Structure formats: C-alpha cells, structure tokens
Amino acid sequence: MADASSEPVYQTDALIAEDIGAYLELHQNKELLRFITCGSVDDGKSTLIGRLLYDSKMIFEDQLAALEADSAKVGTQGKAIDFALLVDGLAAEREQGITIDVAYRFFATEKRKFIVADTPGHEQYTRNMVTGASTADLAVILVDARKGVLVQTRRHSYLAHLIGIRHLVLAVNKMDLVDYDHLTFEQIVADYREFATSIGIAEVTAIPISGFKGDNITSAPSTNTPWYSGPSLIEHLEAVEIESTAAQARPFRMPVQWVNRPNLDFRGFAGLIAGGSVKPGDTVRVVPSGKTSTVKSIVTFDGDLDEAAAGQSVTLTLADEIDCSRGDVIAVADNPPQNADQFEATLVWMSDDALIPGRGYWLKLATQTVSATVAEPKYEVNVNTMEHLAAKTLELNSIGVVEVTTDKPVTFEPYADSRELGGFILVDKLTNATVAAGMIHFSLRRAQNVHWQALEISREAHAALKGQKPAVLWFTGLSGSGKSTIANLVEKKLHAAGRHTFLLDGDNVRHRLNKDLGFTEADRIENIRRVGEVARLMADAGLVVLTAFISPFRAERELVRSMLPEGEFIEIFVDTPLEVAESRDVKGLYKKARAGELKNFTGLDSPYERPEDPEIRVDTTRMTAEAAAELIVERLLGTWTPDL
Amino acid sequence: MHRLTHLDRLEAESIHIMREVVAETQNPVMLYSVGKDSAVMLHLARKAFYPAPPPFPLLHVDTTWKFRDMYALRDKAAKAAGMELIVYHNPEAMERGINPFDHGPLHTDMWKTEGLKQALDKHGFDAAFGGARRDEEKSRAKERIFSFRTATHGWDPKNQRPELWNLYNARKNKGESIRVFPISNWTELDIWQYIMKEGIEIVPLYMAAPRPTVERDGLLLMVDDERFPLLPGETPQMRSIRFRTLGCYPLTGAIESEAATLPEVVQEMLLTTTSERQGRAIDKDAGGAGMEKKKQEGYF
Numbered sequence: 053m054a055d056a057s058s059e060p061v062y063q064t065d066a067l068i069a070e071d072i073g074a075y076l077e078l079h080q081n082k083e084l085l086r087f088i089t090c091g092s093v094d095d096g097k098s099t100l101i102g103r104l105l106y107d108s109k110m111i112f113e114d115q116l117a118a119l120e121a122d123s124a125k126v127g128t129q130g131k132a133i134d135f136a137l138l139v140d141g142l143a144a145e146r147e148q149g150i151t152i153d154v155a156y157r158f159f160a161t162e163k164r165k166f167i168v169a170d171t172p173g174h175e176q177y178t179r180n181m182v183t184g185a186s187t188a189d190l191a192v193i194l195v196d197a198r199k200g201v202l203v204q205t206r207r208h209s210y211l212a213h214l215i216g217i218r219h220l221v222l223a224v225n226k227m228d229l230v231d232y233d234h235l236t237f238e239q240i241v242a243d244y245r246e247f248a249t250s251i252g253i254a255e256v257t258a259i260p261i262s263g264f265k266g267d268n269i270t271s272a273p274s275t276n277t278p279w280y281s282g283p284s285l286i287e288h289l290e291a292v293e294i295e296s297t298a299a300q301a302r303p304f305r306m307p308v309q310w311v312n313r314p315n316l317d318f319r320g321f322a323g324l325i326a327g328g329s330v331k332p333g334d335t336v337r338v339v340p341s342g343k344t345s346t347v348k349s350i351v352t353f354d355g356d357l358d359e360a361a362a363g364q365s366v367t368l369t370l371a372d373e374i375d376c377s378r379g380d381v382i383a384v385a386d387n388p389p390q391n392a393d394q395f396e397a398t399l400v401w402m403s404d405d406a407l408i409p410g411r412g413y414w415l416k417l418a419t420q421t422v423s424a425t426v427a428e429p430k431y432e433v434n435v436n437t438m439e440h441l442a443a444k445t446l447e448l449n450s451i452g453v454v455e456v457t458t459d460k461p462v463t464f465e466p467y468a469d470s471r472e473l474g475g476f477i478l479v480d481k482l483t484n485a486t487v488a489a490g491m492i493h494f495s496l497r498r499a500q501n502v503h504w505q506a507l508e509i510s511r512e513a514h515a516a517l518k519g520q521k522p523a524v525l526w527f528t529g530l531s532g533s534g535k536s537t538i539a540n541l542v543e544k545k546l547h548a549a550g551r552h553t554f555l556l557d558g559d560n561v562r563h564r565l566n567k568d569l570g571f572t573e574a575d576r577i578e579n580i581r582r583v584g585e586v587a588r589l590m591a592d593a594g595l596v597v598l599t600a601f602i603s604p605f606r607a608e609r610e611l612v613r614s615m616l617p618e619g620e621f622i623e624i625f626v627d628t629p630l631e632v633a634e635s636r637d638v639k640g641l642y643k644k645a646r647a648g649e650l651k652n653f654t655g656l657d658s659p660y661e662r663p664e665d666p667e668i669r670v671d672t673t674r675m676t677a678e679a680a681a682e683l684i685v686e687r688l689l690g691t692w693t694p695d696l
Numbered sequence: 697m698h699r700l701t702h703l704d705r706l707e708a709e710s711i712h713i714m715r716e717v718v719a720e721t722q723n724p725v726m727l728y729s730v731g732k733d734s735a736v737m738l739h740l741a742r743k744a745f746y747p748a749p750p751p752f753p754l755l756h757v758d759t760t761w762k763f764r765d766m767y768a769l770r771d772k773a774a775k776a777a778g779m780e781l782i783v784y785h786n787p788e789a790m791e792r793g794i795n796p797f798d799h800g801p802l803h804t805d806m807w808k809t810e811g812l813k814q815a816l817d818k819h820g821f822d823a824a825f826g827g828a829r830r831d832e833e834k835s836r837a838k839e840r841i842f843s844f845r846t847a848t849h850g851w852d853p854k855n856q857r858p859e860l861w862n863l864y865n866a867r868k869n870k871g872e873s874i875r876v877f878p879i880s881n882w883t884e885l886d887i888w889q890y891i892m893k894e895g896i897e898i899v900p901l902y903m904a905a906p907r908p909t910v911e912r913d914g915l916l917l918m919v920d921d922e923r924f925p926l927l928p929g930e931t932p933q934m935r936s937i938r939f940r941t942l943g944c945y946p947l948t949g950a951i952e953s954e955a956a957t958l959p960e961v962v963q964e965m966l967l968t969t970t971s972e973r974q975g976r977a978i979d980k981d982a983g984g985a986g987m988e989k990k991k992q993e994g995y996f
Contacts, residue, residue, distance in 0.1 A: 075963075363708055
C-alpha cells in the first residue's frame with residue numbers, strides 16, 4: 053500500500069543521473085496517449101491536472117515559486133499550493149477562477165507520454181469539450197464525491213461517447229472530503245453505471261481519488277482507501293489501448309493531401325494514412341474515380357519503406373499514370389470507402405449564428421472540401437436528459453441529427469468506423485468561421501455500394517467525335533413567357549448549323565420520366581433535380597441540351613449549374629412581366645389559377661426568383677420569339693456582338 | 697502491427713499540418729529563428745515535401761544582435777535545405793540604432809514585433825509557420841495550431857476557431873493571415889530526443905564550452921562581440937556555460953554547465969529545476985500575463 057503523501061512512483065531521477073543513455077532509450081520508445089479531462093465547475097479538474105504535472109516533475113522551481121506566490125494571493129486552498137492556478141492560463145480566467153477554453157498539457161511517466169486536453173465544465177462550452185475530445189483516446193470524467201452524478205456529469209459522458217471515445221474513467225474526486233467513505237463511492241459508481249448503460253457506454257473504470265491530497269493518482273490503493281482494489285489513475289492511463297493502434301487493423305485508406313511533382317520523373321501522393329497498412333505491390337483503388345493501380349514505392353526522407361501503417365505521414369508512388377489529386381482517397385482495391393452526396397449525421401453546432409437549413413456551407417472532410425446544405429434537423433438532443441426534441445434549427449452548443457446534401461459526392465466512412473473519414477466540419481461561407489462539427493452515420497442513397505465505374509470513352513471523346521462543345525441551355529421564366537417557343541426555335545437553328553442537340557420540355561418530361569411527381573415544393577425540387585441529372589448525362593454524351601422549365605427557385609438552378617463543368621451551364625432568362633404572360637395565357641392556366649382551381653401557381657401564390665446574373669437575358673416585350681432565338685444562337689456560336 | 701512511438705506520431709502530425717498549409721494557402725513562409733525548435737521544424741519540412749525541397753522560403757526577422765554562431769548556422773541550414781532565405785531588418789530600428797542595451801523593451805518591440813509585421817506585409821505572406829510549443833508558456837497552451845491574426849496582426853484569444861480531429865480550417869477573411877504552429881504538441885524533451893535521433897545540426901551554444909561572460913541583473917550574459925558595453929569594473933570572465941534558449945545575446949541568460957554533449961545536455965535538463973524560458977527577460981514584463989499581452993500586440 054502506498055501513502056498518498058509519499059513520493060510519486062514514476063520518478064526517474066536515479067536512472068537519469070546514473071545512465072542517461074538507458075533513460076533516453078526507454079523514453080524514446082514510449083507510446084503517446086491523448087486524453088481529456090471533463091468535470092463540472094469545482095470538481096477539481098485543474099487541481100488534478102496540476103497534480104499530474106507536479107508528480108511527473110513537469111513543474112519547475114521557478115514556476116513553483118510563482119505558483120506559491122499566486123496561491124497566497126488569489127488561491128482557494130488557503131496556504132496550500134493551488135494547482136489550479138498552474139493550468140488556468142489566460143489572464144481573464146485567472147480572475148474568474150474558471151477555465152474557459154481548451155488547453156493542452158503534457159507529461160510523461162515511465163511507460164507513456166500523455167497529452168491532456170483540459171476542457172471546461174461550464175454549461176455554454178459544449179463546443180470546447182467536443183473539440184478537446186475529438187483527438188482523445190480516453191476521457192476522465194470527474195465527479196465531486198460530495199455531490200455525486202450531476203446533470204453536467206451526464207452531459208460530459210454523453211459527449212465523450214458521441215465523439216467516439218471508447219475508454220471512460222469515472223474519477224470520483226475529493227474523497228478526502230467524504231472521509232474516504234467506501235459506501236459513498238459505491239453509490240456514485242452504481243448511479244453512474246445505470247446512466248452509462250442507458251446511453252450505450254460499455255466500458256467504465258471507476259477510481260476513487262483526491263487530486264488535492266494525491267490518493268490513488270500514481271499508485272493504488274492509497275492507505276486511505278484500503279477497500280479499493282483497482283488500478284491508480286496513472287496505472288490505468290498507462291495500460292489502455294491507443295486509437296491509432298486500433299486503426300491499423302482497418303482496411304487501408306490514405307486521403308491525398310498534396311501531389312508532389314519536383315520534376316517530370318517523379319509523381320508522389322502525400323498523405324497521412326488514416327487506416328490499415330500498405331506495402332509496395334499492393335493493389336489500390338483511387339476513390340472516387342475508381343481507377344486501380346499498384347503501389348510502386350513508399351517514399352520518405354529516410355529512404356523507401358517496406359511497409360507503412362495508420363498514423364504515419366508518407367508519400368506513395370503508383371505504377372500507373374492515373375489521375376489522382378488532393379481530395380481523392382487511395383484505398384485497398386477490393387474494399388474501398390463509399391461515395392455519397394447525401395447522408396445522415398450528428399451535428400454539434402459551434403457558432404453564435406444558428407444553423408440556417410438550406411444555406412450553403414463549406415464542408416471539409418479529410419482533404420475534401422465541398423459545398424453542402426443541411427436540412428431542417430430531424431431532432432435535437434437535449435444533452436442533459438438525452439431526450440429527442442423537435443427543432444427547426446441548431447443554436448450554439450446544441451446537438452442534432454440532420455440530413456446533409458453535398459454538391460458533389462464525398463468519399464467517406466461512417467464515423468463509428470473511422471474518425472478520419474467520418475468526421476467533418478462546416479465552415480460559414482461569409483465569415484469563414486468553423487460553425488459545426490459533424491459525424492456521419494450513413495449515406496441516404498442506395499448508391500452507397502455502387503462505385504463509379506471508370507469509363508473508357510470520356511466525355512471529351514464523345515464531344516470531340518461530334519466536333520462540338522457540350523452545353524446545357526437552361527431556359528427559365530414564368531408560365532407563358534415563351535420559353536418553349538424560343539427553345540424550339542433555337543434548337544432548329546442549332547440543328548441547321550450542324551449541332552447535335554436535344555430539347556427537354558417541361559410538359560413532356562412530366563408525362564413520362566416525372567409522371568410520379570406533383571407540384572408541391574418538394575416535388576418541384578425533385579423534378580428539377582432529375583431533369584438536371586438527365587441534362588448532365590446528355591452533356592456527358594457530347595450533346596447541346598436545351599431545357600424549358602419554369603424552375604422558379606434560384607437554388608435549384610444553381611444546383612444544376614454546380615453539377616456541370618464550369619462554363620457548360622448557360623442560364624437563359626426569358627424575361628416576360630407577369631401581366632404580359634398572364635394576358636397571353638396560351639394554355640388558360642392563369643385563368644384557372646385566378647379562379648382558385650390551381651394551387652402553388654408561380655407568379656401568383658408561389659414566388660418566381662429572377663436570375664441575378666444570367667448568361668443571356670431576352671426581353672420578349674421588346675423582341676419577337678424569332679429575334680430572341682436569333683440573338684441566343686448568335687451568342688452561342690460566338691458571332692454575337694454587343695452592337696446588335 | 698506497426699508500433700508507433702510518441703516521436704513517430706508527433707512527426708506525422710507536424711508533417712500533416714505543413715502539407716495542409718501548402719495545399720490550402722497561397723503564399724506560406726517559415727519563420728526561422730535558428731534555435732533548436734526552428735531546427736526541428738525545418739527538418740520536418742524537409743521530410744514533409746521530400747524529394748522536393750519545401751515549397752516556401754525561410755524568413756529570419758533579424759535584430760542584428762543574435763549570436764555569431766547563429767548567423768553561421770542559419771545560412772548553412774537554408775542552403776542544405778535548398779530553400780530561399782529572406783533576412784529582414786526593420787529599417788527604422790536600423791536607422792535609430794535600436795539596441796538591447798539602451799532601449800530596453802523597445803528593442804524587442806521594434807526589431808521583432810514590428811519587424812515581423814513589416815516583413816509579412818512586404819512579401820504578402822498569408823501563412824507563417826512558427827516553432828512555438830504549447831508546453832513553453834501558459835498562453836501558448838491555449839493557442840490553436842492554425843492561429844488567425846487580424847490585418848493589424850492582433851490575436852484575439854476569445855475568438856479562436858475550434859480545431860477538431862486533424863481538420864484545419866485555413867479559410868481567411870480579407871486581410872487576415874495565419875500563424876501555424878506545427879510543433880505545438882512537442883515538449884522540450886521531445887525536441888532534444890528528436891535532434892539526437894535524427895542527427896539534426898544545432899547551434900553549438902546549446903552545448904557547454906568555456907566562453908567570455910559577465911554577470912548582470914542576475915543573468916549570466918555572454919560577451920559575443922565588441923558591441924557589448926562593459927560597465928565600470930566589469931571584465932569578461934571565462935566560464936563553462938551553455939544556453940537553454942537562444943535569442944539576442946545581450947538578452948539571453950546562460951547557465952553554468954559542464955554538459956558538452958547532447959545526452960549530457962538532456963540529462964542536465966531533466967535534472968534541472970528551472971523552466972526553459974526562465975533565462976528570457978521577455979516573459980516577465982507586465983506580470984504573469986507578459987507573453988499573452990505581447991501576442992495580442994502581434995509578437996509571434
């Protein structure tokens with residue numbers, strides 16, 4: 053049994069003094085464990101960290117002298133050293149007496165090195181805890197023995213579990229203030245286990261400690277807790293499995309960070325291996341292109357490697373000249389990660405500005421950055437009770453389950469399988485602030501197991517054979533504005549000029565491809581999405597596609613624009629004022645709508661969002677359909693001049 | 697199973713950070729102070745981009761008051777890495793002859809703080825690597841790896857972006873620049889071990905040797921050149937000394953030591969009882985919050 057006040061057991065002064073070579077050898081081969089400490093205000097978290105640093109000789113004499121002076125001045129421990137002052141860094145916090153941001157601390161024992169993320173227990177700082185936990189292998193949840201399991205305890209445990217920490221330590225602190233009472237400890241542990249099991253936490257190690265006095269910190273059991281038979285906090289930290297070691301057992305994945313091309317003879321793909329291991333000769337697949345090759349070499353400054361594994365930053369060269377750039381993932385060929393442009397995820401909102409459903413945010417996942425929108429949350433989680441609540445948005449520090457849609461597919465894995473390919477951040481496009489952290493559950497399309505088949509005949513080849521540049525001419529405007537009429541005339545003229553064209557007309561598409569869709573907002577969006585997809589396929593085949601749809605919403609038109617290569621989407625605004633279109637009323641629809649027989653009619657009870665910056669605008673009050681078609685064709689074939 | 701040591705993991709993390717900066721910023725630069733941390737950072741950069749040389753220049757914001765050994769190693773190391781070396785002197789400080797003997801805190805402010813701002817603005821660098829570590833000082837412990845500076849190079853500790861996993865948001869607002877600290881998570885011992893393991897060349901002043909010194913205001917200062925003004929009655933004495941950190945020679949206190957080899961230095965460091973920055977006059981201005989205040993003003 054160790055006395056709480058005895059010297060810490062992991063002092064290595066003797067070895068350092070006698071055989072520095074042996075000590076360095078020992079230290080050089082230590083592993084690294086990252087953990088997080090979480091507790092409520094006054095649970096003694098900073099004191100515990102101060103104690104760990106003190107016991108591992110990470111506090112020097114001059115720091116200690118400053119600490120003693122500070123302790124006497126503002127400390128809360130009377131004449132004794134207030135370890136909390138050592139770790140509460142920023143000036144403002146020292147005055148408030150609480151930690152308010154994430155701070156990182158370092159210490160080492162005989163067996164391991166540790167990085168501690170010190171995060172606040174204060175109510176409004178969920179975001180800091182999630183940040184600190186995102187890189188941790190283990191979480192120490194502190195509970196004040198006098199107070200037991202509190203609302204905050206549950207919240208911290210839920211967050212640690214949410215962020216995927218598999219090793220939880222319940223540190224029942226301030227045991228000295230309850231006379232080291234065994235029953236008090238057991239009662240708290242029982243309360244905690246009941247809660248932990250209810251939210252799916254499988255493994256919990258409970259340890260009775262006193263950060264202030266030092267009981268069960270370095271060795272166990274302390275003379276004050278003879279009834280305790282488990283490990284000390286340090287012993288436990290030295291023994292748990294490290295996440296990056298676990299990651300090596302997974303299939304190989306390396307997100308490409310940077311393509312290294314110092315000269316024409318060398319083309320290497322640099323990245324941090326996220327999972328598994330790789331050897332020269334392994335068959336790999338580049339996702340999302342789907343192309344395969346074999347690994348030629350693993351290049352490092354210290355020479356080529358025979359093997360590399362998760363956690364290492366390397367540069368790979370491949371046997372074949374295939375397309376591969378930043379954002380791609382090099383993966384084991386027969387078990388690559390999925391691609392999807394829609395998935396369900398948990399979001400932790402981290403900004404004062406609440407989530408705006410439907411707004412575009414930048415989404416960064418591994419080395420990919422895409423534009424993404426978030427739907428209205430399915431539900432929000434009350435982090436204190438774990439209840440699911442209805443929510444229209446997510447505010448600072450709230451957590452919700454949402455559907456995320458990206459403008460192009462991202463390569464990912466569920467967060468439960470890979471933090472590296474399942475965790476993402478959202479960035480506000482205007483302020484550039486990091487507004488949310490996300491964890492992917494699964495993709496929402498059946499496409500999740502369909503990999504892109506790399507096509508032998510490229511879209512460039514299709515276009516070249518037809519001798520033209522593909523394009524999508526997107527006619528938009530009110531019902532009766534003259535879209536179909538003008539589009540028809542344009543197609544005839546392009547056809548006569550030897551262009552390969554195809555016209556997708558709104559009414560015709562609704563008779564066949566989209567006959568299952570109505571006119572609700574959701575159906576209208578799906579209508580345009582399908583038309584956009586068909587137009588894209590036709591453009592891939594090298595055609596000049598013309599579409600004539602009201603397409604009233606800017607967002608949908610921009611969605612189709614984003615599906616196509618730069619410059620191939622040509623928005624043509626057939627600008628006809630409502631009164632003119634209504635007076636024409638070729639199909640008698642305005643009359644019906646005015647009579648209340650048609651709901652959601654664009655221009656009347658459903659809005660039309662005018663294009664802000666269309667490629668071409670034609671004013672049908674000032675020119676005939678024929679003249680408008682002429683202008684469009686001239687513009688397209690490059691013969692148009694502003695003087696006309 | 698590939699067992700990675702803490703040094704393996706720190707190295708991989710630093711390399712990952714450097715590659716992200718090169719991929720996501722337009723005009724990065726590496727601040728190079730010739731100290732041991734800079735030496736490790738430069739070595740990591742060479743590893744990150746091998747076989748290419750690091751695709752950015754080195755910037756030394758010079759005060760003209762560094763140790764002579766530092767200038768020698770600076771030029772040699774830049775050449776070995778195949779990198780362009782930019783040396784910047786604040787012209788106003790030069791003109792006014794600002795020096796640590798006559799100008800006190802103004803010396804650091806003009807040469808280093810102002811000099812750094814001027815150099816970054818002059819070249820339009822939008823990201824600057826720095827060799828600061830979180831274990832050095834309390835306010836450093838809370839700083840992000842990607843740390844944003846306003847157009848006037850100020851730091852707002854209350855308004856830092858959360859950094860999750862290894863995802864760094866490098867998007868800047870107009871006028872902002874980024875300080876990036878790729879060795880944030882290294883400790884002093886890690887730095888020494890890595891220097892030994894990798895055989896990285898460092899300034900010889902880190903190792904003990906007989907050198908001319910005077911004792912002043914509780915600091916043991918080395919008389920590195922003839923510009924050192926001796927007070928009446930002062931005569932330089934040869935002492936076996938070494939330095940734990942290197943800055944401007946008149947501001948950097950030496951320690952008496954016999955540790956002439958790297959293992960001996962580490963041994964002495966581990967058995968010592970004063971912290972690394974203790975020999976630096978700079979941290980002690982403005983009470984305990986000295987460094988935090990300097991950073992808000994734009995000091996690196």
